[in-house]
Amino acid sequence: MLSRDRIVTAAIAVIEREGADAVSMRRIAAELGVGVMSLYNHVPNKSALLDAVAETVLSQIEFTDDPAAHWTQRVRMQARAFRQIAHHYPRCTMVVVSRQLRSTAGLLPVERALATLRDAGFDGREAVQMLRVFIAYIVGSLLREVGVTPTFAPVRPDIAVAEVDPALFPMVSAFAPDLMACDHEEEFDFGLELLVQTMAVRAEQAAGREG
Amino acid sequence: MLSRDRIVTAAIAVIEREGADAVSMRRIAAELGVGVMSLYNHVPNKSALLDAVAETVLSQIEFTDDPAAHWTQRVRMQARAFRQIAHHYPRCTMVVVSRQLRSTAGLLPVERALATLRDAGFDGREAVQMLRVFIAYIVGSLLREVGVTPTFAPVRPDIAVAEVDPALFPMVSAFAPDLMACDHEEEFDFGLELLVQTMAVRAEQAAGREG
DNA sequence: ACCTGAACACCGTTCAAGT
DNA sequence: ACCTGAACACCGTTCAAGT
Numbered sequence: 001m002l003s004r005d006r007i008v009t010a011a012i013a014v015i016e017r018e019g020a021d022a023v024s025m026r027r028i029a030a031e032l033g034v035g036v037m038s039l040y041n042h043v044p045n046k047s048a049l050l051d052a053v054a055e056t057v058l059s060q061i062e063f064t065d066d067p068a069a070h071w072t073q074r075v076r077m078q079a080r081a082f083r084q085i086a087h088h089y090p091r092c093t094m095v096v097v098s099r100q101l102r103s104t105a106g107l108l109p110v111e112r113a114l115a116t117l118r119d120a121g122f123d124g125r126e127a128v129q130m131l132r133v134f135i136a137y138i139v140g141s142l143l144r145e146v147g148v149t150p151t152f153a154p155v156r157p158d159i160a161v162a163e164v165d166p167a168l169f170p171m172v173s174a175f176a177p178d179l180m181a182c183d184h185e186e187e188f189d190f191g192l193e194l195l196v197q198t199m200a201v202r203a204e205q206a207a208g209r210e211g
Numbered sequence: 212m213l214s215r216d217r218i219v220t221a222a223i224a225v226i227e228r229e230g231a232d233a234v235s236m237r238r239i240a241a242e243l244g245v246g247v248m249s250l251y252n253h254v255p256n257k258s259a260l261l262d263a264v265a266e267t268v269l270s271q272i273e274f275t276d277d278p279a280a281h282w283t284q285r286v287r288m289q290a291r292a293f294r295q296i297a298h299h300y301p302r303c304t305m306v307v308v309s310r311q312l313r314s315t316a317g318l319l320p321v322e323r324a325l326a327t328l329r330d331a332g333f334d335g336r337e338a339v340q341m342l343r344v345f346i347a348y349i350v351g352s353l354l355r356e357v358g359v360t361p362t363f364a365p366v367r368p369d370i371a372v373a374e375v376d377p378a379l380f381p382m383v384s385a386f387a388p389d390l391m392a393c394d395h396e397e398e399f400d401f402g403l404e405l406l407v408q409t410m411a412v413r414a415e416q417a418a419g420r421e422g
Numbered sequence: 423a424c425c426t427g428a429a430c431a432c433c434g435t436t437c438a439a440g441t
Numbered sequence: 442a443c444c445t446g447a448a449c450a451c452c453g454t455t456c457a458a459g460t
Contacts, residue, residue: 100361114382128389133402140347150311152321171325178339191344198409
């Protein structure tokens with residue numbers, strides 16, 4: 001028996017196996033052994049199906065940050081929880097970050113983050129600004145991690161020797177080893193720490209202003 | 212007379228007018244008044260054409276930072292120069308950031324940024340890490356600005372009243388006005404300043420270590 | 423060297439017909 | 442209520458035929 005859930009699950013499976021560009025209504029129908037048009041009894045169109053994919057992946061994020069912990073630690077935990085998407089569903093990541101969800105699954109992470117930033121002592125405007133900085137950083141980092149965006153490694157992994165002209169690009173050539181290697185967790189945590197620490201400085205200033 | 216340049220220009224025009232999803236070889240050919248297959252005399256395939264689109268847009272970035280200026284100011288200027296893409300070619304932005312270019316146009320911004328970060332006193336490893344943080348932030352910010360990624364405004368602009376349940380999402384509801392309004396330049400500069408300032412602290416530490 | 427139409431294997435979605 | 446095949450208007454790309 002066909003159902004919305006089975007369709008969404010099949011869509012995620014196809015995306016993870018063959019990529020978000022390869023996914024199609026016909027491909028998903030084949031995966032389920034049904035005719036294409038059967039899908040339309042449970043999902044209005046492809047766009048809504050991709051929304052459902054994003055929603056399902058988002059709702060599986062496990063936020064484990066302790067409400068009693070210091071807010072800086074909670075921000076770190078929330079950011080890392082979000083990054084789990086890139087681990088569990090790398091090829092769905094672009095779909096997740098590019099769908100404009102106004103559902104519970106979409107707004108819950110925002111709600112949590114805003115609450116944490118309010119705890120830090122920011123007013124509404126500041127909290128929203130900080131949230132946007134974090135989201136931008138996280139989205140940018142995840143897209144690099146899943147290969148949507150380049151790492152700027154000057155050579156392709158399938159090519160043995162460096163191709164970049166050292167005369168034209170002295171820096172890129174000199175730092176080729178550092179550009180080639182990209183430990184995604186390490187790079188993510190580095191920037192996260194940078195952001196959390198400046199944010200802590202700002203929070204103190206905000207608290208000082210308020211008295 | 213058809214040419215690679217004319218094809219790329221037409222592709223950019225179509226993308227800006229109708230969106231990156233709507234662009235097709237057939238659509239571009241129609242735009243130029245030629246048969247689809249004529250394009251293939253100048254461009255090997257659609258993927259290569261999109262690479263050329265990214266390259267053309269990237270090469271139009273005007274880096275105007277003064278080499279004599281303080282490195283923090285140069286970082287700011289370079290980041291803002293990159294953001295101009297979102298202004299001039301909003302609907303090409305996703306194409307630009309998602310193409311893995313190893314050409315001059317693709318590597319020049321990286322080369323400039325690394326040189327600036329070296330001037331700041333970072334070693335190769337640190338410079339690459341800082342570069343990645345900046346790129347992630349910029350990419351994330353640009354995708355928000357051009358509408359690929361959500362702003363998390365709790366209501367749609369075409370709907371007059373807030374739809375979010377204040378009981379479920381007290382923060383999102385309370386800060387709805389701040390979430391609705393998003394001055395992209397202001398938000399971008401806010402996070403940029405945050406990053407530049409922590410980076411300056413790190414640079415001092417790096418300089419201190421070195422002697 | 424450059425342009426082209428026909429053809430192939432794909433898309434998403436509508437509609438009318440089945441159960 | 443749910444499934445479905447035919448049909449329509451699209452894709453990117455190959456190939457053989459033109460100039």
